[in-house]
Amino acid sequence: MEGSVSPHLFSGATLDGYTSGVWHASALLADRVKAVRQPYSGATVTELQEQVDAVDLDRPLGDTGAALHEVARLYLDNAVWFHEPTYVAHLNCPVAIPALTAEVLISAVNSSVDTWDQSATGTLIERRLIDWTAGRIGFGPGADGVFTSGGTQSNLQGLLLAREEILAGLAEERATAIPRLRVFATTQSHFSVGKSAGILGMSADAVVGVPTDATGAMDTGALAAAIAAVRAAGGIPMAVVATAGTTDLGRIDPVDAIAGICADQGLWLHVDAAYGCGLLVSTRRRHLLDGIERADSVTVDFHKSFFQPVSSSAIVVRRGETLRRIAVHADYLNPKTATVPNQVDKSLQTTRRFDALKLWMTLRTMGSDQIGDMFDTVIDRAAESYQQIEADPDFETLAVPTLSTVLFRFRPDGLGVEECDELMPRLRQRLFYGGQAIVAGTVIGGHYWLKFTLLNPNTTMGNVRDVLGLIRGIGREMLGEREETPAVMV
Incomplete structure (x- = not known):
């Protein structure tokens, strides 16, 4: 007896339901985006928690349309919209429309690019994009790589490869060598460097903090001294992590000089260009x-x-053969005798989405120059924003930007340093729950700073001035509240 076709599973027999569902989702999204005028609704955690908790997941609505309307109320009505020009907080960007069209195909076909027999052309498209990226970096034909879930996973894999390369050249046992391995990075490097060292079983002090110069970039003299000190103490220098675009200051470590030190010392050089990789397609920078x-x-x-x-x-590597260090073969998946390309040989993941198609669609529609121009635009906007803030007596800036981040704070005459440090996080929180603009915050040198992270080419200086006006207004309001609070009798 043949079974009936499930109306909720994608197939040739259910295309009407699929197209209706996709259309309905697109229409709901379009309605919300048309109505959006600010990056956040202003809803509190408590309010949203109550709404989510009220949903009984064991009593389905039974209808895709009804479920979509519920999700629109819970999620879309309270989403943080990165495309809004007054969202200037984290490293989140508005997304290219060609990439969104690719998402429709990726989700429906549901290819897994771990093996050839689950992806076919998907594997070839990903490999071609890795080759293209390697060429933009300047690597030769021996380069290779694989798509990952994000910078944290890429950094982990880079350090894993570094660990395996150096261990392969040591005579001593892994168990005694691993606790002595050291990685060199500045305090401005991404937190995933330290996290990766822990995952890789290295010691708690495995990441050696290298001082920065006056700009916040790695001091190469200090790097050389740190490597020498580790060797003198019986440690094993393993790798240097240079950052091309630090999260807070947007600084780019002197990669060429660091590469020279690594070559002399026989160390692996990993460059974390998660943020600054847009420079690969810049025509100006x-x-x-x-x-x-x-x-x-x-x-x-x-x-x-x-x-x-x-x-x-x-993650892209200069010498593709280094990826062999992490290859594991399974007879049911990617046997050593396979004659077809299997990307799982190079990846820390097994099942993996065909995310490369999004970049392919973007490049084939827009071209790399347009992407580079958009990244140059946000860098230009950061420089203009810095000049605007620097000239305003109510604000204090920290440093001239390199990429598209600007650190500053509201500090009018008479507001002390400690008072400012206490005020800024509260000001940022009030701004967020006002919903009209979102900025980031961080601590540098023991002091709290607000941060613009500009990754939206559509953000104008008018938008920047609007956000500064909101910050000024909230700051003055909060200072006024403090002055109005009566002193407590002791």
Whole structure:
């Protein structure tokens, strides 16, 4: 007896339901986006928690349309909209429409690009994009790589490869060598560097903090001294992580000089270009990445400065053979005797989405120059924003931007440093729940700073001035509230 076709599973027999569902979802999204005028609704955690908790997941609505309307109320009505020009908080970008069209295909076909027999052309498209990215970095024909879930995974894989390469050349046992391995990075490097060292079983002090110069970039003299000190203490220098675009300051470490030190010392160089990878397609600022072609591995996050939907990232290595260090073969999946390309041989993941298609669609529709121009635009806007803030007596800036982040704070005359440090996080929170604008915050040198992260080419200086006006207004209001609060009698 033949079974009936499930109306909720994608197939040739259910295309009417699929097209209706996709159309309905698109229409709801379009309605919300047309109505959006600010990046957030202002709803509190408590309010949203109550709404989510009220849903009984064991009593289905039975209808896709009804479920979509419920999700629109819970999610879309309270989403954080990165396309809104007054969202200037984190490394989130508005996304390219060609990439969104690719998402429709990726989700429906549901290819897994771990093996050839689950993806076919998907594997070839991903490999072609890795080759293209390697060429942009400046690697030769022996380069290779794989798409990942994001910069954290790419950084982990880069350090895993570094660990395996150095262990392969040591005579001593892994168990005694691993606790002595050391990675060199600045305090401005991404937190995933330290997290990766822990995952890799290295010691708690495995990441050696290298001092920065006056600009916040790695001090190469201090790096050389740190490596020498580790060797003198009996440690084993393993790798250097150079950052091409630090999260807070947007600084680019002197990659070429660091590469020279690594070559002399026999160390693996990993460049975390998750943020600054957009410079690879810049027609005006590509020189800022000079030396990156000498790295052993590079992290790129297309879902940051290539304007791709999450997730779309990759790790690219200069010598493809180094990927063999992590290859594991299973007879049922990717046997050693396979004659077809299997990407799982290079990846930390097994099942993996065909995220590469989003970048492919974007490049084939817009071209790399337009992507580069958009990244240059946000860098230009950051420079203009810095000049605007620097000239305003109510604000204090920290440093001239390199990429598209600007650190500053509201500090009018008479507001002390400690008072400002206490005020800024509360000001930022009030701004967020006002919903009209969202900025980030961080601590540098023990002091709290607000942060613009500009990744939307549609954000104008008018929008920047609007956000500054909101910050000024909230700051003055909060200072006024403090002055009005009566002193407590003791």
